[in-house]
Amino acid sequence: MTELCSWPAQTALLVADEPYPTAVDAVRRVGFTVVVVDPETPAEQLAGLDPFTYVLIGPEILRRDSCVELLEALRDTSPIARFLLLAGQDVDAPTLLAAIRAGVQEVLDPHDQITLLTTLRIQVDRAARTRERVLAVGAHPDDVEIGCAGALLEHRRQGDRVSVLTLSRGAVGGDAGDRVVEATTAAGLIGAQLLLGDLPDTKVSAGIDTISLIEAVIAALEPTTVYVHSPHDTHQDHRAVHAATMSAARAVPTMMAYQSPSANNRFLPTAFVPIDRVVRLKLRVLACHASQAGRSYLDADTVVSTARYWGRHVAPPARYAEPFEVLRAIDHIGGPPAPAADLAPSLGEEGPDRE
Structure with missing residues (x-):
């Protein structure tokens, strides 16, 4: 990691x-x-x-x-x-x-x-002691940004601490080195910590190796809210990451599933986060992933029109919103627990490798 x-x-x-x-x-x-x-x-x-x-x-x-x-x-x-x-x-x-x-x-x-x-x-x-500690988990670089960058930017506006865990380097979808640089730039725009794994792109498992990796991050960060892929997705890596995260994050009070471009029609959101104030910044975050620029779902008009569609579900109405399936929602009685120590000591005496 x-x-x-x-x-x-x-x-x-x-x-x-x-x-x-x-x-x-x-x-x-x-x-x-x-x-x-x-x-x-x-x-x-x-x-x-x-x-x-x-x-x-x-x-x-x-x-x-x-x-x-x-x-x-x-x-x-x-x-x-x-x-x-x-x-x-x-x-x-x-x-x-x-x-x-x-x-x-x-x-x-x-x-x-x-x-x-x-x-x-x-x-x-x-x-x-009262602000959220947020962890967003994705299989590939750009997954989290597409699905919930707006919500993460809103968390930042509210003073919450945001971390992004990306489990692979996206080598099948482009040059891995380029994609790592793009993910780092995007995390900087969000104001998030970026943690990067090196699981095999398109072959991510829902088994113990993936679960253990996510568990180590959760133990270190003690998140109060986790965002992850929906199980209603046609991409095998996305489904695997969802299943592994559900196991690893079983003690996290709030868990939300975001929409990916590969989500199927069983994705049925019941929560919507208004992103009117940050939608332009979300476009800048997505533009960091220049190696993926030819993909239709990253087209600015598509992103904005999709957010505009989901905005009509918010009451009172918002102009733009992101949709989420609520996987778990438990009130934080007395506020979330005290913040955990920095990540490095929890992953070993020398902390995580750095590039």
Whole structure:
């Protein structure tokens, strides 16, 4: 098992005219990368930002007419982000009122690093215990992206940790080296960890070797939700991966089956994930698989029209959606379990091989 792409760094934004070095240092010490956003950035230019966890706001920007629009755009981009006002005890009432109107959730003294660190660590720990850990399993490079890239991108928007496990390198469908590079690029766009197996393309077994491989990943990641191929599929590898995953993931609370181009008419979805906000990004993810560009099911018009069809099943209606068969759905009582350790220690003392 090879880890080709790890999870992206957790990100916080600083929207301020001042550098606030003490606050920025505290955020970095908790494990975040800090990105400075010019307060004068037009709201429409913020849509391309990766999901972020915190927005650190200087009180000076709250006096600007464009502030509310800017913060609304940031909230729309990353709905899980917490908005923190960097202000001391001498902050005036008009600034606090403007902060409330802008949706600020907390006021922290930018010079009190002890309080900053304590608050951030508590919040990070709480978030880790309540957000999902998602694993998507596919037989070949591009399977997961075709079936559920939109859902995975939505998980990322909500702050969930996403992993993709691809069990073969797709050598029958193209050059294996090219397909590995494409899968790595696609995972980077999704913001997912990519784990790659080396099972024989078109000859993937549902037996113990495949089950054991998936079990090792599940033991390491402790996912709360797993996406996998449907059993209603004409491709033998897809059916085998479904069967092996059902065995390996028997303790996972939520399991969903996505639609492949080779799914047959027994694929009957009962859950639909709206992907209106991420459908364009899904097209970019699929375009990473350039070696497969001649396949009709990767044509952008086909992808969009298919998502448009499934969107009509969502209430209230969404314009675009992805369909899923619900294989298992158990409520997480009290939230999912605490996050597992990093994958490498669970797969052996030296961790996974890296390329």
